[in-house]
Amino acid sequence: MTATGRPLLNRRLAEFGTTVFAEMSALAVATGSINLGQGFPDTDGPESVREAAVRALRDGRGNQYPPGPGIRELRAAVAGHQRRFHGLEYDPETEVLVTAGATEAIAAALLALVEPGDEVIALEPYYDSYAACVALAGGVRVPVTLRPTTDPAPAYRLDPDELRAAVTPRTRLLLLNTPHNPTGTVLGREELTAIAELAVERDLLVVTDEVYEHLVFDGEHVPIASLPGMRERTVTISSAGKTFSFTGWKVGWVTGTPELVAAVRSAKQYLTYVSAGPFQYAVAEALALPDDYYTTLREDLRAKRDLLVDGLRAVGLTVYRPAGTYFVTTDIRPLGEKDGVAFCRALPERCGVVAVPNAVFYDRAEEGAHFVRFAFCKREEVLREAVERLRRL
Numbered sequence: 001m002t003a004t005g006r007p008l009l010n011r012r013l014a015e016f017g018t019t020v021f022a023e024m025s026a027l028a029v030a031t032g033s034i035n036l037g038q039g040f041p042d043t044d045g046p047e048s049v050r051e052a053a054v055r056a057l058r059d060g061r062g063n064q065y066p067p068g069p070g071i072r073e074l075r076a077a078v079a080g081h082q083r084r085f086h087g088l089e090y091d092p093e094t095e096v097l098v099t100a101g102a103t104e105a106i107a108a109a110l111l112a113l114v115e116p117g118d119e120v121i122a123l124e125p126y127y128d129s130y131a132a133c134v135a136l137a138g139g140v141r142v143p144v145t146l147r148p149t150t151d152p153a154p155a156y157r158l159d160p161d162e163l164r165a166a167v168t169p170r171t172r173l174l175l176l177n178t179p180h181n182p183t184g185t186v187l188g189r190e191e192l193t194a195i196a197e198l199a200v201e202r203d204l205l206v207v208t209d210e211v212y213e214h215l216v217f218d219g220e221h222v223p224i225a226s227l228p229g230m231r232e233r234t235v236t237i238s239s240a241g242k243t244f245s246f247t248g249w250k251v252g253w254v255t256g257t258p259e260l261v262a263a264v265r266s267a268k269q270y271l272t273y274v275s276a277g278p279f280q281y282a283v284a285e286a287l288a289l290p291d292d293y294y295t296t297l298r299e300d301l302r303a304k305r306d307l308l309v310d311g312l313r314a315v316g317l318t319v320y321r322p323a324g325t326y327f328v329t330t331d332i333r334p335l336g337e338k339d340g341v342a343f344c345r346a347l348p349e350r351c352g353v354v355a356v357p358n359a360v361f362y363d364r365a366e367e368g369a370h371f372v373r374f375a376f377c378k379r380e381e382v383l384r385e386a387v388e389r390l391r392r393l
Ligand code: PMP
Pocket: 039, 100, 101, 102, 103, 104, 127, 177, 181, 209, 211, 238, 239, 240, 241, 247, 250, 251, 252
């Protein structure tokens, strides 16, 4: 409170507090625990890409403000990537925008496209910045819950009827995320087709967060922009953090029609104007890496997924085997636990491991109360040690 009795933080942000990632990473450092909470790899991406950043810095490329939409080389590389992996054509001049990570792209897209009072449908549980950015834009978030089932095997499902029922005359856009954090669900072509048909029928915009597009172990990643009627209404977001294991570089991008990209750019230019120039040159080189880079990344993470999934099962948790991302969601009830938040707060003291409670990714926290997420983007020996420690439970 200030002297005038008014809270300092404005009411749009008041409910959000500190992000769970900051809280849990601080707890990991304070207790010396293995951090399977915040999702970041414990080994850096390719040496050649790191060297490309150093070269750009030394050569004086990007040390002064890069152009607002991003350097031409990176916009061309993003367009090339969309063509090469997804068969999508984007004009690097007008249909690609470089952002400060996917996080800024999400914020800019929502600030650009949402009027106060507009409803934004998002798949719950959701990445925590979605709720905060919808609130900053003055929008109303409308969660559609991915529901866990254990029949025939543990998995999360989207109910297309529930999604359809959530659309009202005030719905402005659908905020999607596939592959999905924190559940590891990869929306299939059938589910995405149903979403696309709904978007066309109700004339909705779609903002789709596809940062885990290359981390798919089962099934395939289908960009919703590739489905009929979707290119003209979809803002696609991705970033270099996950694909190249440089989460600290914060280079992301948006692709869409010139009108959509111009709208997002209008917001983006007043958020950061631009982000770190030399990294943009390095990411442009990274995007051109040969296919075997992408395959190796995926296969390496698949082995880690299997290691952690098996380990967590052996500990006694119910494990929702992820089809994509580098997260695995577990149900803690078989251990006699009910409250994921309390469980995660106590876990470092109990056995020296940090995880994240899924409850924080829900509007109705009770929906996610007994689910906990572990990240497997860590060295194998670290994952093995984490499982060893968790056995103490
Ligand atoms: N979207 C999702 C679903 C994420 O998990 C993350 C975080 N890692 C981001 C966006 C943010 O990406 P970036 O680090 O590029 O801002």
